[in-house]
Amino acid sequence: MSLAQIRYFVTVAEEGHVGRAAARLRVAQPAVSRQIRSLEDELGARLFERTPRGMRLAAPGRVFLDRARRILADVDDAAEAVRASVNTPSCARC
Amino acid sequence: MSLAQIRYFVTVAEEGHVGRAAARLRVAQPAVSRQIRSLEDELGARLFERTPRGMRLAAPGRVFLDRARRILADVDDAAEAVRASVNTPSCARC
DNA sequence: AGGCCCGAGATCCAAACGGCATTGGACCGC
DNA sequence: GCGGTCCAATGCCGTTTGGATCTCGGGCCT
Numbered sequence: 001m002s003l004a005q006i007r008y009f010v011t012v013a014e015e016g017h018v019g020r021a022a023a024r025l026r027v028a029q030p031a032v033s034r035q036i037r038s039l040e041d042e043l044g045a046r047l048f049e050r051t052p053r054g055m056r057l058a059a060p061g062r063v064f065l066d067r068a069r070r071i072l073a074d075v076d077d078a079a080e081a082v083r084a085s086v087n088t089p090s091c092a093r094c
Numbered sequence: 095m096s097l098a099q100i101r102y103f104v105t106v107a108e109e110g111h112v113g114r115a116a117a118r119l120r121v122a123q124p125a126v127s128r129q130i131r132s133l134e135d136e137l138g139a140r141l142f143e144r145t146p147r148g149m150r151l152a153a154p155g156r157v158f159l160d161r162a163r164r165i166l167a168d169v170d171d172a173a174e175a176v177r178a179s180v181n182t183p184s185c186a187r188c
Numbered sequence: 189a190g191g192c193c194c195g196a197g198a199t200c201c202a203a204a205c206g207g208c209a210t211t212g213g214a215c216c217g218c
Numbered sequence: 219g220c221g222g223t224c225c226a227a228t229g230c231c232g233t234t235t236g237g238a239t240c241t242c243g244g245g246c247c248t
Contacts, residue, residue, distance in 0.1 A: 001169060003097055004236090018195060031237050033196060043173060045180045052194065052245040063179045067172035071165060075095060078161035079137060085157045086139045098205090112226060125206050127226060146214040146225060 003075060005039045006068045008032050009047065013065050017054040097169060099133045100162045102126050103141065107159050111148040 011021040012032065022029040040047050047061035057065065105115040106126060116123040134141050141155035151159065 001097065001173065003095065019193085027236095028238050029194090030196075030198095030239085034236080037196085043176045045176050047176075050195065054194070060176045060179045064172055064176050067168060067175060071168045071172065074161060074165045074168060078158055078165065079095065081161060082137045082139050082141075082154045082158050085154045113224090122207050123225095124208085124227075128205085128228090131227080144226065148225070 001039065001042055003072070005035045006071055008035045009039060009061075010065065010068050010072065012036060012048070012055055013057055013061060016056065095133065095136055096129075097166070099129045100165055102129045103133060103155075104159065104162050104166065106130060106142070106149055107151055107155065110150065 008021065008025065011025055012018055015021040015024065018032050018036070019029045022032045025032065036048070043060070043064070045060035046058050047064060048055040049058050102115065102119065105119055106112055109115040109118065112126050112130070113123045116126045119126065130142070137154070137158070139154035140152050141158060142149040143152050
């Protein structure tokens with residue numbers, strides 16, 4: 001499992017379409033498709049139901065979505081906190 | 095930033111040595127060394143002080159460590175939650 | 189039936205990663 | 219002072235991973 005996979009998953013869940021998610025992520029559609037599938041394989045659960053009109057969250061996908069968002073938020077927060085700590089008087093030379 | 099980098103970072107912080115961390119992670123020492131450096135570059139902060147006896151957490155590293163641990167815990171928890179949800183009566187076929 | 193979306197698969201190529209061997213620097217005992 | 223030791227960092231190479239492009243399969247709608 002990688003952070004990219006988690007980002008792809010959240011975007012697909014929000015868009016409901018692999019293609020549109022790919023556009024938002026500035027990546028080609030097959031890349032997203034593959035990562036989602038690989039994530040499902042690793043978790044051993046089908047996160048989306050494939051319909052001819054797009055992707056709809058399955059039950060395990062709903063379970064995963066909240067936690068995925070939190071992970072991404074934590075990552076951003078961690079990076080932000082470190083960058084902020086560098087510009088702190090107590091950190092003379094980092 | 096990748097989950098591997100975060101794992102490497104936490105392990106090095108715990109061990110205080112790149113070499114020992116690498117052994118625990120079952121990878122070679124240069125791999126860990128490079129990932130740590132790349133992480134520092136991306137965050138724009140020196141996370142460790144290099145001493146001739148090993149690595150010691152710098153101030154930004156201490157800031158990052160707590161959050162890094164939380165991210166890893168969240169990832170494990172998310173995977174666990176999904177796997178658990180698959181073996182639930184309400185999830186007939188996933 | 190024909191066109192149309194949508195996701196999935198195949199193939200190719202570039203970037204990333206890891207392993208090995210080696211270097212460079214600080215400390216130790218002699 | 220000098221060789222030995224321990225540490226992280228770097229150069230080089232083989233392998234792997236990920237993305238781009240092109241293409242296919244399958245519902246849907248008119």
